[in-house]
Amino acid sequence: MLEQNKATVRRFYETTGDGDLSIIDELLSEDVVIHGSVGDHHGRDNIRRVMAGQRGAFTGWHVTVNDQIAEGDRVGSRLTVGGTHTGAMMGIEPTGKVVEFSIVFIDRLVDGITLEGWHSPDYYSLFRQLGAYPE
Numbered sequence: 001m002l003e004q005n006k007a008t009v010r011r012f013y014e015t016t017g018d019g020d021l022s023i024i025d026e027l028l029s030e031d032v033v034i035h036g037s038v039g040d041h042h043g044r045d046n047i048r049r050v051m052a053g054q055r056g057a058f059t060g061w062h063v064t065v066n067d068q069i070a071e072g073d074r075v076g077s078r079l080t081v082g083g084t085h086t087g088a089m090m091g092i093e094p095t096g097k098v099v100e101f102s103i104v105f106i107d108r109l110v111d112g113i114t115l116e117g118w119h120s121p122d123y124y125s126l127f128r129q130l131g132a133y134p135e
Contacts, residue, residue, distance in 0.1 A: 002070040005109050009075040010065050012114070013105075016051055017063025017081070024048050027114060034117045038090075058083030058099075073110060079103045085130060092130055099129040 061083040082100030
């Protein structure tokens with residue numbers, strides 16, 4: 001079951017990273033909650049909106065799953081994400097800069113469906129690359 005959960009989570013991140021958000025309906029529960037540093041996101045539609053916003057802010061958005069561990073009903077994943085900043089994001093106007101940063105996710109799955117998740121993006125690195133924080 002642990003390897004199957006890891007494969008499901010990997011498929012989710014790689015598929016959405018390639019721009020196919022239809023997998024959200026397959027792999028997230030309708031009332032999924034994702035807890036994050038800028039607040040919680042509730043429900044599939046909200047997650048879809050957030051992910052579409054990321055793709056809109058970064059041309060060439062890509063996701064690489066670097067590492068995964070699993071225990072019980074949880075899968076931890078370390079991702080590298082990035083793209084070219086061509087749209088407004090979190091109050092930062094487009095810079096045209098190419099960025100890459102890390103995110104750590106912990107997903108809780110039941111029967112192959114994500115019910116809850118926690119994410120911790122390295123926003124400091126992202127904002128520094130965008131010029132919002134000094135080097």
